Every structure is written in structure tokens, then in C-alpha cells.
Amino acid sequence: MRLTTPAHIFKLLLISSSLHLYGCGDTADGPSYQPDSPPNEASSSATLASASSAQSNGSASSVSSVAPTVIDPTNDQSIIAEISASALTLPPRTPTEIRISFKNNYDEAVNIPSTPSASSNCITANNASVTFSELNGPEVTATYEARTGCIGDDRVTFSGDWNGAAYTIELTLNIEKDPFSNIEWLSTEPAQISIRGSGGQESATITFALRGYNGENIVGEQVSFQIDGAAGGASLSENTGVSDENGEVSVRVRAGTAPSNVIVLATYTPTGETTPSSNLVVASGIAIEGNVTLATSAYNPLGFARIGTQSVTLTVNATDRSGNPVPDGTSVNFISEEGGNIMPNCTLSSGSCFVTFSPNGLQPANGKIQIFAAIKGGEGFIDNNGNKIFDDGDTFTPEIHEMGEPYSDNNNNGQYDLGEHFADTNNDGSRTEGNNLWSGPNCKHSTLCDSSDDFIDLGVQMMLILSDGRSPTLCNPGDFAAASFNVTSEGNLSLGGLYLSDGNANASSDSIACPLGNPLPVGTAITFKAGNGKIIGNASWTIVDTYLPTGPYNVTYKAPEATGLDVLTLEITPPLSPTYFYQWDINVVL
Template sequence: METSGLLKAIAVAASLALAACGGGGGSPKFNTGGDSGGTGSTGGTGGTGGTVTVQVLKLGNGTGSGFTSGALATTKSVLQSGSSATISLNVVDENNAAVSEAYSVSVNSNCVGTGLAKISKNGGDVSQVTTSNGLATFSYTPQGCVGTDTINATLVTETQSLSAEVTITVEQDQVLAVEFVSISKNQLSLRGIGGQETAEVVFKLVGAQSAPIIGEDVTFSLSTTEGGISLAPGTSTGVTDSEGKVTTVVQSGTTATTLKVYAVHDASQIQGSSSDIVISTGVAVDNRFSISYDTQPANAYNTDGIAVSINVIAADQFGNSPPDGTQVRFVSPEAGKVDDACSLIDGRCSVQWLSASPRPADMRVGLLAYMRGAESFTDVNGNAVYDGADTFTEDRAEPYVDANENGMYDLGEFYVDTNQDGDRDLGNNKWDGPCMQGVNAAAICDGESSIFIARQLRIVMSRNDACVVAITGFPAPKPAGGSIDLTVAADAAASGVITLDDCNGNPWPKGTTFKWEVNEADTNILALYGLKAGTISNANLDNGGHDFALQLAGNASPSYTSSKQGTLKLTVSFPNSTNLEFEWRIIYPVEP
């Protein structure tokens, strides 16, 4: 007897049993035919002789006479790793007709289970597919799987458990490239000074479809072994893992240098190369620590929230960057708000200072940046360590903010108390920096292993105003309602220097523009020489104002018979859109 016939027999027997029990009101979990039974509470009158039917499903591929039970269909039976095949399945009824009801079918394979292949649909990995009019498709892609892999599909209903499968052969892929993947640290410290001395370097073997190739032998080497640079024991060779990756470990040496790691696939001799690894001290030194700003003077005399970007760059004695993540700290004890720290990336980072109260009377704010580092020294014998042959030029005291700009520390000024002893300590007459005896036994290590190196700059909060503070060669400008004459004779010249500031002893704010011009009753009588126009950018903050050297030259052959008048005018336009003007009346006397 066929399976379908057996199920039908069971259904009929179940129907007769229900009828014998007098119905029961509710229907079972089968599709039923005929009327329902009696009420059941009084024994019932029995049903009308209906039968219970169960839909029989089959899982395979195709429909009708072309249906094959238990087998999935594939567009390719042989694949290379990284290429794909489309797998299809069909759910049909007992007559091999496609069923309209949607069913969820689980799909898997041995290689999918171990991560060496994937099953996907519409661009995403899946473990189930849903039929539409009895059909479902999905993609199978090996990713390191080699040999045969059987793809299984399983459909479980309340009455059936069905399965189908197909086997695909995955050919061994050809290694086409050894790709550099990553490095844990691209800068290592010299061996023996206590910094980061090892780095993991990862490569990947890939084939024609960029799929990983597993189980292959790889040999590593270094571009240089200067100073004892080496591969860690047991990492000079490796075997690619389930992702096609293989790892080695580099150990630094005692010489500052740059190197690469090479990885060679043993069977094909195809080679890959890492990015550069820098071996250096990694300790910032005092004379290679710098600070700058992007906008000065700031238009912040009476405005809060004006931003100034503060930038720092740090390097070790070889000019290499300290390790990424090294902290630089900032303080602005006189005025404003500054970010407390930034982390170096490739030797540089930035913070932002914002104008805010209180404001010092001179509107000049000292800002300090400091970090752990070493004092600079002159490497006389070129052995890269501080020893008896060398000298250091700056014996650094604890950093401070020179609030009054007199070039020395005064009691009450902010300082960084490195050792927390409550006093500002001077230098110790010793070179302070990392002990380098692990690099060279001749190194001297009697100073501190590190100190705070620092830089300070001056932020000026300028105002939108202009005052003449000094004049040589010219008279003062014309006051309101007054008249100050500047006489320029024919074939002669009047020269002078005029200095202006923001009326508070500081330069004008960045973005301020100025323009000098001569207005004449007649043309070609007078010529003006000097810087006639411009825009204030990053002014010299040590200069309290702006010096303008001007020359007014008269026409050598005047054609006028009576005295003429004109005006020398300066127009200053500030970032807040206000303008100020200064004027001198020019007299051109008639030549006798």
C-alpha cells in the first residue's frame, strides 16, 4: 500500500471513531469533510457521515511528471570557493501539483555550519526560506569549503517531516594573493625602555573570487633585523585558519628604524607585504613639542563663546610620533574655557578654547599645554642614548603660566606640581628621560624617567575699536570738527609711521580690514605709497598694534596756480560690521 493510501485509511478510521463517540462539537487538527456531529451534551445524534482528510505534501524539485522527491535542484554541481550556485526546491501535493499555501523550509549544510560557506537570499544570510506557490530558491556560496558539501532542506508540519538534499563539489581554489589585513601596533618602542615592544601582523590568502583559502602553509620574514628585531618564537611560519588568515608577531630591537613584514605562501611562493612598522623611543621630547592656534586675535573683548582652535604636535628624538592615544593636557587659568585634554593621533591633536569670564585687564590670556616626555639632548656620538659624551641644553623646571609675561615664575602664577610637594621645583641638573641602558649599557639613567614637557601661548581678546597710539613724521589725525594740516609741496614727499591698536594695547581682531586712500580735489597731484589695504589675519601678539609706514609724494610739475586741499583717510572695518575713520587734511601750497 502506498503512503498516501495508508494516510487516507487512518483518516477514515479516525472519522469512524469520532462518529462512534457521538461527535464532540470541535473539529480535530485535520481538514474535515461533511457536517459536524451532534451537540455531545446529550449523547448527540452523530454526524452526517463526513470524513476527515489530510493533505499529503512532498518535498523535492519540479512539479507534475517532472517532480523528483527528496532532491534539490542546483544550477551548478561544481564550484570554486567564492562562486555561487542557485538552489531551488518545490513543495507539492500527492498529485505533484504545487501547493499554494506558504511553507517555511530550513536549509543548512556541513560547511555552512562551520562557517566555510553561506546560504543567502536577497543579499542576506538565511537559515530558512519560504515557498511561494510551492517554490523557494536560495544561493549557496562556499567560502573556504573544499570537497563535497551536502545542502539539506527540511520541512516539518504537524503530520509530516520531509527532507531533500543536493551535493555540490567545491574545487580547491588557486591562491592568487597574500593580502595584508592588519597590524596591532604600527609603532613599537625600542627594546628595553618599557614601552610597547611587540605587534601582531595578520595576512590573508585569497583565491580567484576573493574567497579565503584555508589550511595553507605560510612563511614570514622581516625587511630588516637591525638591532635584534625578530619574529616571536613559534611565529615564523603559520597555517591559514577558517577565514584564510595567518598571524605572526614582531619583536622590536634596540635600533630606531622602519621595517616591513613579508608573508610567502609556501606552495605558490606568492608574497604579501605589511605596512611600515616604526621602531623608535615613542617618548615626546621637549624641543619637538609645539603649540599653535588658528584664529588670533580673537574678537572676544566683550563676547562669550568665541572659539579658538589650539593645535599641538609632538615627536620623539628621531622625529617619530609618540604612540597613538598619548594624552596632552591643557589649562587656561586666567580666563575662558578649554578642553582638558586631547589624544595624539599620528603625533597631533587639537582642543578648543572658548572666550568667557573672567577677563584680565590686559585681555591677554595664558594657556598651557603639557604632557609626559623627556628633556632634549645633543647626541654628540650618535648612539641614540644620553651618555657621558652628550649634553642637554634645557634643565626643565615644573611648567607654569607666565600670566604677567615677564619671562619668569612669580608667586601666585599657576604651575603643574609634578611631584605634589606643594612647591614649584626647579630643574635637577640631570637629564630626565627614559632609561636607555637596555639599548646601550653606556646610557646614563640618574635623572627622572619622565617629566612634564610644556608649551604656552597667548590668546588675545581684542575689541572692535581703533586708536592712534604713535605717530612719527605726520601730525595727529583731524579731531571731530577740527582741522590738522599735512603740507606736501610739489616735487617733495612727506613720510611717516602711524601705529594703531584696539584701544586696549592689543592688535585688532582677526578679520578686521583697513584701507588708506587719498581724496583730492584734482587728480594726479599726490601719490600715496605703502600698504594701502589689507585684512588682519594671525597678528603678532607681541606687537601691541599695527604699524603703517606711508609716504605722500607731490607732483613734480604742478599745473595749479592756487593752493589745493585733499584728505588722507584711513577706514577700519571690524568683524562686527562697525567702521571707524581717521582723516588728515592735505594742503598743496602753490610753488613760488
């Protein structure tokens, strides 16, 4: 039987069709309607909320819902959609097949004009997907599969267009949580931190993850933390945490005041399963007096009255009381006020950093300059109880451990002279001597703490010699003092005791053989040559980096068979300089 409906009532039905409609169609309440009004009087849309007629946790069972969906404006009939799924409750990563079919109110299959689209919270978060099969008559088939991160109810909405009328139909799926399998350590960042109060990075983040049997993330579960290896007072930021959407849970570890290896134990609260982290090393403390060193790639570069000739690399190294590198990022400042160009600072990495020094044409007359470096740190003491903190029971001897504000001893007299550079730690405009109190961070002594200084400046210096390559000098000729020598035919002549310098008469030397002069520049080549005779043994040397004039140089001359005059020549070739010659006559006689 076909029922007709007046046109104004049809319009009302079209408006009502934009609401959630349930139970219309072939039901016990009466027959369905079929409008006879023109289809273009109003557009129509409907939303179908699924109601399951059967439900099972088994993946092989089916669930379905039936409801009117849309008024087909082309054929003047209502379209009924039926949606079913192979299972509403799904284990993790388990697909389910969803079928949507369409019938008219006479229960006749109607070909669907286009494939609908699917959306849900999990799909939007890229944690689930719906794949449609090729459109086939009155039915569309889709495969829904949840991925990692989709847990609990996921309301899936299918939306489409039926000859210009929009429709939606919904189905709620429940994705089960993956059963807990294990807790695993993921990372410790960074793997090494600095002792508390050192100024470096003093905390680290340790991250664990909860995983299920299917590899899913276990979300929203509690994990408890316990620290193992808390020497020096290492501590945790919290004792519990809850796993996030990635199944991850983190805890921060704060360093103590002594070196140690720290392990964090993470326990999954519901089962008590425990996993340790990797070792977190608490190693770096502040630099202390006596543990800062300065080195150079060469003591005696070619630099006197030169600009930009031989540059050298100056490297500073600083360790804490345990001999561990001080924290990365610690800055070291450099001063070379007597001459040369030097980079003003460098930043420590693994306890070391370097700067470059280049001659700039300025230097004292003796060619000797002081390089001064300063770094923040603390004074030394004898740690009698081994806790790396200066407290009662430790020994602080001012004559040994306290140096006052460090300075550059330019004249090498072992004391500060007015005008020499100093590190003005307290910023009072004058160099301050020690106050018989220990200065540095984390001081716990009851009577010997200097409350005004958490950090002090520690100084270290070294001397560079700007050697002159223009005047190689036999500062001590030894056996070479004579102008000529006699030797028999095919005989040997041994000469030795020769010392060389750069000829700087303003430079005093600690060398007993040569009280005046600096060494020739590093890399200077020294060679003995003979005219007709031969040199037996070593005849060539290269000057290495040194503070002193070099020698002794020894040579053995082998005379030729023929008699007559021969010449022994000493060639000296400084870097970037011409070769200089010294010669001696050799009379070869019978």
C-alpha cells in the first residue's frame, strides 16, 4: 500500500530529517511513509546514531543497526541504511569489517551513488584507519583498524551524499587495552651531570616506557621510582609518575655533592615489575686551585719583531677535586698584555679548550711574554672525610691553599707588582690578598667559610718566547772557537760543545752554557756539511720547542785522501728566513 502525504507535511518531515531519527522504517509502529512532494522543494539531511541489535566480544560475531537515513529527492522515497560490524570490541591492532547497505522503505536494495567518508577521534589522530573496498551496488564495505594510541571507545561516523542530500551514520567501536608486558628503560639525558653547586648541568631526565604484549603503549598507568646509588645526596624530583599517550614516564634526578654512579629503579605499580636505568654519572665539579693547567704547542715561535708569522695554540685544562673534567660550558679568559694577539676566551668541553696566539710586532726587549688565564672555581683543601665538601674536620692551610686574587707575574719575581694584571674577583679596584677563609661553593665549615665568595678566580700562567730568526748566534762555540783545524789525510776530526741562540742580548737564560739569548725559533733546521771530506754520523737537527738555547751539537769530520784545504760549513735556516752560514777551514795534511 502506498501512502501519500500533503506537500506541507512533507516539508515538515524534511526539516525534521536533520535531527537524529530512530525507528522509522518498517517497524511495529506502522508502515513507513513515502513522500509525493516535488524533491526540489527542500534539501534533506539525516543523521543515524547506531543502535546495536547484537553485540559480542568475539571478532567473528556481527552487530548491526537499522534506521531511516535520508529522503532521496530524486526518486521521492526514503532510504534506509543498515550498518554492521564483525565485532564491536576489538583487541589492539585487530581489524573489523564494517558493512553499510541501503534499502528503500519496501525493503528493496538500492544502489549507493557514492562511497561515504569516515571520521573519528582515532582517525583524526592518525591512530586508526578505514579502508573502503570498491563500490558495489547497494553495499559498501570498509575495514577499520586501530593502531597504537587508540584505546577505548571510538565513535566512527560515515558521511555521504545521496543525490544532493547529506547523510551520516555512526558506529561506536571499543578498542581494548593491550595487556601489560614489560617496562623498559628508554633514555638518560644527559648521561653525565655535574656535582651540585658546580655551575654545570646538575640534573638529568630518565625515561621509561610501558609496553603491552602486542607492542602497544600502556597509557595512564602508575610507575614508582627509587634511586640506587645516592652518594653525595643525589635525589629524585618525584617518587611516582603516570605513563603518557606514548606509554612513557619520566623522572628527573638531581646531582649530589660528590661523584657517584646513579641508577633509577622504575616499578610498574600494579604488578611490581621493576627495571633499572643505565648508569647516570655524577662526575663534574668545579675547578680547584692546582687543577688548572696551561700548555702550548710551542714555547719559542718565530715572533720577535714579526707580525702574524708563527702562531701557537694555547690549551687550558681544568679538573675538579676528583680529577674529572669541569662542566662543559665553563669559560676561561686569557690575557697577553706584554705583546701578541690572543683570543680573549674559550669554552671548556670535556675539560679542555684552546685559543690561538699570534705575534703582532709588540714585545718586551727580551722577547719573553706571560700568558695569563683565569677560570672560576674554588680554593683547595684536604678532604679528610671524602665527601668533596669543605666542612668541619677538613684541613685548610692558607699558606698552601690560598693565593689571593691571581695575577700575571710579568717580571717573574714571584710577587705581585703594581701595574701587573690581576683578576679583581671582589671588584674593589685593587688586588686583594687571602683572608684565611675558604672560598668556593657548598662550604659547610662552621668557622672557615668565606660567605662573600661562592666562586673565586683561579689563575694560571706560562711564558712564551718570541724568538728572533734574524741573528743565529754561536752563544757557546765549544770546540768550534778556532777559525781553522788540521787533520791528517783520511783521518777523523771530532768537534763538539756548540750551543746556538737567537742572539737576543737582552734575554737572560737559565742555561749554564749560554747565559744570554733565547732559543732559535721552533722548526729551525741545523746542518753540518763538508766540502771534500765526509760527515760521519748525525749531521742534521731541527730545533724543538724549548725555553733555552740549544746544544750541544757535535760533529765528526772524515778527511779525504788528498791533501789540501777543505771547508766545514754549518747551515742554520730559521722558519720563513734565509739560511745563515758559519764556516771553518780544514787543512788536510799528510
